[in-house]
Amino acid sequence: MIACGDTRKQNPGNGQIQWNPNDSKEIAYVLPNVGPYYDQKWYGVRDELIKLGYTPIMYQAGGYKNTKRQIEILDNLIQKKVAGIILHATSADALIPSVENAVKNGIPIIAENVRLHTDKVVADVNLDIDRLGWEIAMFIVDQLEGEGNIIALIGPPGLEFSDMMWTAASKYFAQFPGIKVLKKEYLQAQATDALKITESLLSADKNVDAIYCWYVQNAIGAAQAVKAAGIEPHKIIIAAKDINPEGEDLLKEGYITGLLVGTPIEMGRTSAQTMVKILSGQKYDKETLLNNYLIRSSYVNKINRQGFEIPGK
């Protein structure tokens, strides 16, 4: 938690703008995609907003590639005159004009998970991205005892989040001359993409000791490829951020070695609370950074699951 914001001082450029001029009770949560991680965040946002007396509505763009769709959603939400928007953007740059237009129309925007390159965003709820990449790399190097061949599944092309993670990870790897990055690939956040790519890479080079994955869905695909190749558990180190039931199963089997577990439900709740504070004129934190926690198969059941496990699921 870095800096406080005071709603009374928020001035998006036009001194006359007040937040939520239509007194709406609807707060929109705009996601890039669907999937377990997004479900967890949505649960947190929805549960918290309902408790605080607001109506949560969710939209998703169908993938990080679908920037145009997210722009359309923001444009239409401006017409719908929602009270506020919590935005997990598909792009840190392309959404800026739409974000600024929303703010101009009295709709505050919180940037969640992806930091936007504009000062018009009212608050940020984010992860310490550099640290994520660094810690995954640190884990892999530790498992390899400083020496080995790695392939990297970096994430979607053009996504700043995954690029920053990889920049930090590759800086860590560079400190160990015995660590070789054989190949790095961009790919979408789907297990199927990772499965196909890992199968090809493992065929091309049998001397892979570890696979760096930016996200658990890619780690699932990579682990499935390793399994399909008849390679034993724990033979290839696979590490990623976040967790879901399938990822947890593979972790317990030993095909995934380590996961940096986040608290997406907590992230959703924090965004919701911050938005309500903004709308009701209270002081709020302008930037909140959340942490991830490393788990391995030997202690996967010893972590507090409230931050990522949806009750009843």
Added chain:
Amino acid sequence: MKELSLNNKLLVVLVIELLLLSIFVGNFFTFSNFMNVFRQTSIIYMLALGQMLVLLVAGIDLSQGSIVGMVSVFSVVALKDFGVMAGILTGLVTGTAIGFINGFFVGKARIQPFITTLGTMYIINGITLSLTNGQPIFDIPLEYSKAFFFLGGGYILNIPIPFIIAILATVGLGIVLYAVPFGRHIYAVGDNEEAAKLCGINIFKIKFIVYGLSGFFTAIGALMLTSRVNSGEPLLGEGMLFESIGAVVVGGTSLMGGVGSIRGTIMGVLIIGFLVNGLDMMNLSTFIKDIIIGMIIIFAVYSAIQKKQNR
């Protein structure tokens, strides 16, 4: 009673849609929302005009989405160093050139349009992603950024600039299609290529120009969208191909060639555009939207086939 023409049927559908959305969706029937939809749909309308033209000659252009990405990147690269006009010209030339390449392979080498444009789709995508490493091009100098943004985000008398451009494009293409022989030749080639050839129509020239126009219109749409996002995005065109095909098919353009109109394309774009807008304002999920649009497309094609069989 005389049966309504297809275009009039589409108009009835659009009017009913607008009425229902106005009744059930708060804040739908406002000047601001209509201008919002016109601005959004103007972009896909440009691609739809290009797609309509190639479908008229019994072709197809699968490379439109990739062209959008390449135009976005190339135009911003030029803009950053040489200014807004250079950026716009670079974008238009890029799109048109790719269109002409498609036209050459389809018209001269006589490779199936599906195959040709599928191939160029992959090639253009690969080139764009290789050159940019998947990264967006941003940091447009402020003096250019404001002027460029006007293209996609500006207004004249509260009318969005993209909508004004769409009107101008409609008038221009209308003259080409309906007032000069070239337009009649396009329909003739699509209706019966052999007969058109026997009548002395230069098939290669028609197809070459038509695909070039498709690239040109796609580039206009790409520039509008690039200006709105104020950055060169290599994957900007994702999903736009199927939106353009969907709008054109709903508007009554035949996939077999020779049948289609600008008015029908306008109706198709607006029917889908207002539907997406209304569903968003009703908070229905993107997947529900996809289901409904898919059903509309199938129904539109089915209606067209039924009408043809009843003649």
